Amino acid sequence: MATKIKVEHLSIHYGNIKAVKGISFEFTRGQITTLIGANGAGKTSSLKCIAGLLPAKTGKIILDKDNVHIEITKMTPADRLRCKIALCPEGRGVFPNLTVLDNLMVGAYLNKDHKKILELVEQQYELFPKLAERRNQLAGTLSGGEQQMLAIGRALMSEPEFLMLDEPSLGLAPVIVEQIFDKFVLLKKQGLGLLVVEQNASLALEVSDYAYVLETGTMTLNGTGEALLKDSRVQEAYLS
Amino acid sequence: MNFVAKNKLLFFFISFVAVGVICQFALNSYIQALVVSFMINAIMALSLNFITGVANQFSLGQAGFMALGAYTSAVLTKVFLADQWYFIPLTALAGAVVATVAGYLVALPSFKLRGDYLAIVTMGFAEIVRVLFLNWNFVGGPRGYNGVVKWPEFLISYGFTGLALFLTFMVLYHLKISWFGRNLWALNEDEIAAEVMGTPIAKNKRFAFLFSAFFAGLGGALYGHHLGYFSPASFGFLMSVQILIFAVLGGLGSMSGSILAAGILTALPEILRSLPTGGLDIRMIVFPILLILLMILRPQGLLGRKELF
Ligand SMILES: Nc1ncnc2c1ncn2[C@@H]1O[C@H](COP(=O)(O)OP(=O)(O)O)[C@@H](O)[C@H]1O
Ligand SMILES: [Mg+2]
Numbered sequence: 001m002a003t004k005i006k007v008e009h010l011s012i013h014y015g016n017i018k019a020v021k022g023i024s025f026e027f028t029r030g031q032i033t034t035l036i037g038a039n040g041a042g043k044t045s046s047l048k049c050i051a052g053l054l055p056a057k058t059g060k061i062i063l064d065k066d067n068v069h070i071e072i073t074k075m076t077p078a079d080r081l082r083c084k085i086a087l088c089p090e091g092r093g094v095f096p097n098l099t100v101l102d103n104l105m106v107g108a109y110l111n112k113d114h115k116k117i118l119e120l121v122e123q124q125y126e127l128f129p130k131l132a133e134r135r136n137q138l139a140g141t142l143s144g145g146e147q148q149m150l151a152i153g154r155a156l157m158s159e160p161e162f163l164m165l166d167e168p169s170l171g172l173a174p175v176i177v178e179q180i181f182d183k184f185v186l187l188k189k190q191g192l193g194l195l196v197v198e199q200n201a202s203l204a205l206e207v208s209d210y211a212y213v214l215e216t217g218t219m220t221l222n223g224t225g226e227a228l229l230k231d232s233r234v235q236e237a238y239l240s
Numbered sequence: 241m242n243f244v245a246k247n248k249l250l251f252f253f254i255s256f257v258a259v260g261v262i263c264q265f266a267l268n269s270y271i272q273a274l275v276v277s278f279m280i281n282a283i284m285a286l287s288l289n290f291i292t293g294v295a296n297q298f299s300l301g302q303a304g305f306m307a308l309g310a311y312t313s314a315v316l317t318k319v320f321l322a323d324q325w326y327f328i329p330l331t332a333l334a335g336a337v338v339a340t341v342a343g344y345l346v347a348l349p350s351f352k353l354r355g356d357y358l359a360i361v362t363m364g365f366a367e368i369v370r371v372l373f374l375n376w377n378f379v380g381g382p383r384g385y386n387g388v389v390k391w392p393e394f395l396i397s398y399g400f401t402g403l404a405l406f407l408t409f410m411v412l413y414h415l416k417i418s419w420f421g422r423n424l425w426a427l428n429e430d431e432i433a434a435e436v437m438g439t440p441i442a443k444n445k446r447f448a449f450l451f452s453a454f455f456a457g458l459g460g461a462l463y464g465h466h467l468g469y470f471s472p473a474s475f476g477f478l479m480s481v482q483i484l485i486f487a488v489l490g491g492l493g494s495m496s497g498s499i500l501a502a503g504i505l506t507a508l509p510e511i512l513r514s515l516p517t518g519g520l521d522i523r524m525i526v527f528p529i530l531l532i533l534l535m536i537l538r539p540q541g542l543l544g545r546k547e548l549f
Contacts, residue, residue: 051436078438086436093433095426097545105419106426110438158438 003065004028004193005050005085005162010059012045019045021217022059027210029161029193032184034225036201036238037214043197044090046214047164050195051087052077081110086160090167092151096140100131103139103150107157117157124153127183145176152183163187164195169203181207201238205229213238248549260398272394273466278506279401280463283408285486285498287455290412292484293492293545294421295448296428301346301362302483304369305453307475308342309335309460311379314388317465323389325465329400332461339457340450342369347446366480374472384471388464401462405499408455413495413547415451424448489534491541496548501541 004026012020020042027033037043048054050061056073063070063083072080095103104124108117125132128149134142139150148168155163165184169177181203184194198204205211208225213234221228228234263272288302313328313335321327342365350361379385391397415421427434427441435441464470486505490497512526534542 077435081438089433093430095429098425102422106437
């Protein structure tokens with residue numbers, strides 16, 4: 001049985017502003033799921049809510065492990081990490097004045113096993129050899145692509161089973177974006193469940209197993225990545 | 241992780257002793273008092289720098305903790321310990337503990353909120369402390385607390401204040417470069433990301449705040465016994481701001497920078513005082529201008545986040 005995260009009728013409000021209005025979707029281990037939507041559609045809010053940074057107004061977030069349901073809607077961010085759900089935040093959010101190595105170490109905060117942490121660091125260096133070269137450099141001096149790699153590596157330091165990525169391609173050159181998406185495919189094959197949020201959807205849809213379209217807080221479309229790539233409405237709005 | 245090396249410590253110790261001896265035998269009591277003032281200012285600057293520079297929590301209440309340390313230690317020596325100076329190290333520690341307890345009470349509600357609420361809360365806290373002492377006749381009320389026991393000799397005062405500064409520096413510096421410090425830096429730079437990594441940001445801030453309160457209380461106690469007199473007005477908003485200026489000038493996040501800045505800003509007004517000004521107190525004009533220039537030319541402070549060694 002597959003392990004997945006199910007989001008049911010989730011609403012998120014900022015005071016009077018209804019950012020997300022009762023959306024439902026799910027993402028599964030060993031798959032890439034994409035959430036596409038224009039600026040302000042509510043993508044970041046949804047991810048933050050799943051990570052525990054924002055409260056849900058209504059609805060539930062459920063971790064479904066072989067049909068055992070664990071509701072995580074009210075858990076703290078740390079407890080959700082313990083449930084193996086990690087977020088790579090929008091705008092990367094690396095710690096600019098910490099070294100690459102220290103950034104990774106903070107990512108393993110909940111892990112108290114020092115030997116294991118060093119092993120995990122090596123794993124990230126293997127995944128992104130650029131980071132190994134720059135291990136003692138301050139993160140703020142890395143290029144945009146390297147910072148994104150670091151942000152992903154740092155999120156992976158918590159050994160997640162689910163990784164949510166908020167616009168990982170933002171501001172990066174197409175070649176770099178392709179490299180990073182190649183790693184997503186690799187991670188998926190290792191059993192990770194990825195939820196990728198994007199505005200620019202073509203590459204994300206190409207690699208994704210399933211995809212959802214979010215418009216001003218509501219889900220309007222969903223289907224396999226392939227199907228959505230061919231959909232005329234998607235082509236018009238997100239693939240131009 | 242570079243701990244302060246042994247040979248550097250030895251170097252510092254020898255210079256410390258040398259400066260003490262020079263002050264004792266070659267310089268007058270005015271300079272001697274300034275040297276001790278400098279060390280107390282450095283303790284205060286360090287205490288603030290840890291919470292504001294490392295953990296990025298803007299606190300404007302150091303004077304409140306300072307007052308608690310000063311009054312606690314002064315009352316204890318006067319009322320219970322027959323004004324014997326050799327109890328000062330103990331009572332100063334008690335003052336620091338009282339300040340820490342107060343810090344805990346301030347921290348409890350403050351760090352549930354994000355943003356710059358802490359500045360407002362701590363400012364209010366310091367004001368409450370000041371007004372409490374203002375209305376407490378037993379410690380002199382607005383007239384201030386007179387006859388606080390002083391150190392009997394310069395060298396004793398110098399030695400103990402120096403020891404306190406040394407401890408403050410060593411504890412806060414090593415915390416800064418520790419695993420705990422790394423998590424504080426992380427939340428300093430990106431609170432959301434730090435929270436996403438599972439670091440308990442409220443708890444870490446609270447913990448950092450306690451250290452800050454402790455050493456501010458210690459500095460306050462030493463301040464009282466150094467001067468032998470203080471009043472609630474000594475611990476007004478201006479004192480908090482002055483401490484903030486020390487920390488900012490030295491570089492938020494740089495522990496040695498705080499000591500350097502305390503040295504410069506303790507000496508500078510005195511040097512300016514000796515300028516020929518024809519009766520005009522030019523000091524209070526030159527001093528702010530120098531500060532403004534420095535902040536324009538080096539907004540990150542003298543040392544930024546780096547250390548001198
Ligand atoms: N902190 C906030 N306060 C008020 N409104 C917000 C806040 N953050 C986001 N919003 C609003 O919520 C909506 C969704 O925003 P967001 O989730 O960031 O969208 P996306 O990531 O898809 O661009 C937008 O209308 C935005 O203006
Ligand atoms: Mg967004």
